[in-house]
Amino acid sequence: MTRSAAELDHRRSVNVALLGCGVVGSQVVRLLTEQADELAARIGAPLTLVGVAVRRPQRHPDVPADLLTTDAAGLVTRDDVDVVVELVGGIEPVRGLLLTALKNGKSVVSANKALLAEDGAALAAAADESGADLYYEASVAGAIPLLRPIQQSLAGDRIVRVAGIVNGTTNFILSAMASSGANYTEALEEAGRLGYAEADPTADVDGYDAASKAAILASLAFHTRVTADDVHREGIRDVSAADIAAAKALGCTVKLLAICEQTDGQVSARVHPAMIPRSHPLASVSGAYNAVFIEAAAAGQLMFYGQGAGGPQTASAVLGDLVAAARNRVIGGRGPRDSAHADLPVIAMGETRTRYHVALDVTDRAGVLAQVAGVFAEHGVSIATVRQEGRNGSSGEGDVDDGAPGPKDATLVIVTHSAPDAALAATVDALTGLDSVRGVAGVLRVEGLGRPVTELGGGS
Template sequence: MKTLKVALLGAGNVGSQVARILLEDSDVLAARTGARLELVGIAVRNVDAPREYAAPQALYTTDASALVRGADIVIELMGGLEPARTLILEAIEHGATVVTGNKALLAVDGPALYEKADAAGVQLSYEAAVAGAIPILRPITDSLAGDKITRVMGIVNGTTNFILDAMDSTGAEFSDALAEATRLGYAEADPTADIEGHDAAAKGAILASLAFHTRYALEDVHCEGITGVTATDIAAAKDAGYVIKLLAIAEKLDGGVSVRVHPTLLPREHPLGAVRGAFNAVFVEAESAGELMFYGRGAGGSPTASAVMGDVVSAARRLVLGGPGRTDSTIEVLPVLPIDAVSTQYYIHLDAADQPGVLSKISALFAENGVSIESMRQTVHREHTENEGPGSAELRIVTHRAGEAALAATVEAIKGLDVINSVTSVLRVEGV
């Protein structure tokens, strides 16, 4: 039986589990691939550091470059941009198949890496870069290859979903839900990449690239995080039958593709609305297949290692049977569209004076800017008194589908009204 040499770069939570599978399940993997997968080395910064799974000490090395040059398959799980980028390019140059879970690198330099792999005739696989254990990339590239995808909409960051779900179920403020996520290990010590939407944006760029056969990078993604979402927003959404989720959305529009990440109101009955805790889910809409849902654990050592090993087995089979490497298909060149090109529904939360004529003034501004109101709810918080003057009221408005530019102009005009105390929040609505 043919032997394929496998080099592993990184031995963190995911890397340790990959090493365990390669060593403990070697006979099963050989039967599935038709080749022995020999783990020839594990590149780490410190060979003596304690690890979740301890492979034989002789396998650990600090010379990643030498390890890469002698491998048939290179598994990159180091994370970050460097030295991961240099080592992947070195592996491609030496004809090795590369499997990576490095979403940050692919979002920034993916197009260049794909081109290098194409030119070298090697395979670059990255199922683990999006949504952990959920098999989503291969269904998009293989199962739906004969269809036309129109939209991909997903919860692809477990940390933010845990925080928003905790706020929804307990009424907690954002800071308290974040503290709980940190205590339980769902949030990093520095959660910026998660709560500001950068992690989801990186995954959104990858999903858009595969769904629409055009190479997109992180800079093409409109990104908004969840730090501005308040317990009041959550409660108001809940009262209206919605739930707030951080969504990565890639959709085909007239003239190009929109790729965006932002907090979004979803009907509670929508499949994505039911995704709880730190789970991930991706909702795909295609012309012939219709609506498809992929759900599962989006992070963690063992779940992500499962996705990595799926790529490794697929790559090993190709190396045994022969044939060119396959990365992604770039048969189209669809320009990325600015957020202003997007048309969706919106939820606007206002604090206004409770006096005659307020609703007519607000409605007039919506009409002037071509934005139609679907529903409006008013809650009076303080009645008019002689001593304190006009009372205050909370207005919750949901629009019909409208353009981003028209909505922005409407909100700016509303802010200028003397009867408006504040525009508390503006959120997009999807899935209606």
């Protein structure tokens, strides 16, 4: 083939370099092959896979041997590469590779939530400078089209809250605890047996994965820069079977939520387990499914639901981005991005307004409720509902019988109105110092997420 014919070929196809060929990568290769004709029709030019960088030069069933290379750095700077698809994960060496690719004018499609959450701004700046595209739909909520709707469809609206179930492992565990009454350890073991939890589940159960996604969502939704370090993070290790039962008694269910809010020009982003009303659309999202609830000033309440992980599912999102980047190559355009970012202050968790559910083991004698209520009042926290339960778990009806005669044991279940998180935490600390309080049986945040929570609190 003469050089000019090769150039013509190159101009006529969009050439793709793939970094990483694991569960998702091999699905991307499969779909590129199986759907070659359809993709070419949608793009206006064929997509050609010109190289696949892998760590070890072993044979790969789905990839022709001559495409495999261990030289990722060489691949991302090759002249004939138009788009780099990155499915390696982690911060280094991927950050350097992608910055190099973008600086060389290659568009980048990535599923790397950790990198985007830590250093998305540097990648976006590099893309802006060279005029290349940077897409990362697959980094949050797998197959669910979410970042494109936030970035483009809602570009004319003001998003005020994004709240989602964005980690399938923890949702599987919490769903299993709710349906079977299992405790956390049992449910985690089941998740591991069924392939929903990794051997080291830390990234999932301690909320690191969800925190990265929260940072990406907050950055896009509020047109500002939020990194994973800005996200308050609590995992699900401490969620007990008693917490799940307490939620059920309140008409709620427990979910690990990533919540991003914008109030008065300030943003907050947090990941923690919370009780949500069973009537909320997010409450019925169970097992390994993901869903994200968005509230915008004009659009109102929206929800996006689907599978948040899995090889083919994530590959679907990657290919959507790849088609977009390739179309832009063909028509000489560029993907939309914000021309300017606000630098909105990220408020600390202590200043974020939340609601608490607190279960207290107390001595059941006259004056206890007055004492407990006094501690809440001292900290400026308003109580929404109080319910008394017998020590054996039977539930009392109506308000606490504060005039009961003997010093028996009882449980006080209190749900607060919203207050700064620091005030709520300080209240719980102070309660443990009361001699009538034998212990705090459970503390969980309560989130209405734009829905009334009138059913909370049982009898009151």
